[in-house]
Each structure stands twice: as structure tokens, then as C-alpha cells.
Amino acid sequence: MIPHVGPSVLKPGRHGPRGLFLALDDQVFAFAAERHWPAAEPVLPRLSRGANHGLLWFATAAALAVSGTPRGRRAAVRGLASLGLASLTINTVGKPSVRRSRPALDAVPLGRRLKRQPITTSFPSGHSASAAAFAAGVALESPTWGAVVAPVAFSVAMSRVYTGVHFPSDVLAGAALGVGAAFAVRRALRPRRRSHRDTEDD
Known part of the structure; x- marks a missing residue:
């Protein structure tokens, strides 16, 4: 097995909380990379x-929109609105502010790596933010559809560590930002009072 050498490996000596956190982040990344997940x-x-x-x-969202239920269509709109806000925040504030390097791929098996490696900075994960934003936006409108979308969103977020393009903290931060975006959209687009018909549509 090729030893993993990441940008967060600690040098001898005393380290502050940030250094210890980055080292732990790198160790969790290495642990995930070295495990076999058939x-x-x-x-x-x-x-x-x-x-x-x-x-x-x-x-x-297109599948939800053609589901034949008003709540499905509204869930699609809220999911996309949440995704849009999360993406805007990531690209204008998140990545330009932190500029964290991507993980080293030494320990990631070749079969897992993406054919085209991302060229943007690592923190936070845009894919995770979009996934969490869309899933949370859908769930806040329709818990039923949210339960369907959530496992896919979780898998997308986990795939970013699995393929070696993000540290675990990148994914967690992106997911948190995405959920926050969904709640911000909810505040901006107050859900209307549910009718008996809406309850049946769920």
C-alpha cells in the first residue's frame, strides 16, 4: 500500500487547535481511502x-415536477432554489475565502479516482452543498419526497471523499451550508397553508 502523505500531516512540535483539526481531517481521509468498499x-x-x-x-426536479402532485412540483422548485442559493454562496464566498488545496491522491485507488480532477479549491464541497440544499429544500416542502431524495444526496456527498477530491470537513461544511440555504429559501418563500387536497397528494 502506498503511504498517504497529505497537506495536513503534522510536523514534530506543538500544534494549535487548527493544526490538530487538519491532521485529524487528513487521517480520516486516509482511513477512508485505504478501506475496501466493494x-x-x-x-x-x-x-x-x-x-x-x-x-x-x-x-x-424534472421527475418531481411531472409526478402529478402539486407538492411534488413545489418541492422541485424549492429544491432548485435552495441549490441555486447554495451554489452562489459557495462560488462567491466559500471557495474564494478559504482556498484550501485538494487532498493528495496517493492512497486513493486508481479505480475510484475521477477521470477529470476538479481544478477549484477544496473547501467547502460544492457537490455536497448542492446535494444537501436540494434534499433539504425538497424535504421542507414534502417529507415524503425528501425521504426518497435524502439517500441519494448522502451518497453524492460521501462520493466526494470516496473519489479523493475532498476532505471529510469539506463535505460536512458544504452539507451544512446547503441545509442553511434550504432554510433561508424557506424563510423567503413561506409555505402556504396546507389544504386537505395537499395532504392527500402527499
């Missing part, structure tokens, strides 16, 4: 690529 190999890299530019979520 069930994930045929799925997670494809999911990771499918979520590029939000394509997976646009397709999911």
Missing part, C-alpha cells in the same frame, strides 16, 4: 460525476 465502487464514482453542474438534481 459495494461502493460501481456506484459512487458515477454518482459523483452525475452530480456535476447539478445535472442529477435538475433531472430529479
Whole structure:
């Protein structure tokens, strides 16, 4: 096994909380990279690529929109609005402010790596933010549809560590930002009072 050397490996001496956190982050990344996940190999890299530019979520929103229920259509709109806000925040504030380097790929098996490596900075994870934003936005409108979308969103977020393009903290921060975006959209678009028909549609 090739030893992992990441940007967060500690040098001898005393270290502050930030250094210890980054070292732990790197160790968790290395642990995940060195584990064998047979069930994930045929799925997670494809999911990771499918979520590029939000394509997976646009397709999911289209499926919700044609579901035949008003709540499905509203869930699609809220999911996409949440995704848009999260993406805007990531690209204008998040990544330019932190500029964290991507993980070293030494310990990541070749079969897991993406054919096209991202060229943007690592923190926070845009894919995770979009996934969490869309899933949370959908769930805040329709818990039923949210329960369907959530496992896919979780898998997309995990795929970013699995394929070696993000540290775990990048994913957690992105997911937190995405959920925050969904709640911000909820405040901006107050849900109307549910009718008996809406309850039946769920």
C-alpha cells in the first residue's frame, strides 16, 4: 500500500487547535481511502460525476415536477432554489475565502479516482452543498419526497471523499451550508397553508 502523505500531516512540535483539526481531517481521509468498499465502487464514482453542474438534481426536479402532485412540483422548485442559493454562496464566498488545496491522491485507488480532477479549491464541497440544499429544500416542502431524495444526496456527498477530491470537513461544511440555504429559501418563500387536497397528494 502506498503511504498517504497529505497537506495536513503534522510536523514534530506543538500544534494549535487548527493544526490538530487538519491532521485529524487528513487521517480520516486516509482511513477512508485505504478501506475496501466493494459495494461502493460501481456506484459512487458515477454518482459523483452525475452530480456535476447539478445535472442529477435538475433531472430529479424534472421527475418531481411531472409526478402529478402539486407538492411534488413545489418541492422541485424549492429544491432548485435552495441549490441555486447554495451554489452562489459557495462560488462567491466559500471557495474564494478559504482556498484550501485538494487532498493528495496517493492512497486513493486508481479505480475510484475521477477521470477529470476538479481544478477549484477544496473547501467547502460544492457537490455536497448542492446535494444537501436540494434534499433539504425538497424535504421542507414534502417529507415524503425528501425521504426518497435524502439517500441519494448522502451518497453524492460521501462520493466526494470516496473519489479523493475532498476532505471529510469539506463535505460536512458544504452539507451544512446547503441545509442553511434550504432554510433561508424557506424563510423567503413561506409555505402556504396546507389544504386537505395537499395532504392527500402527499
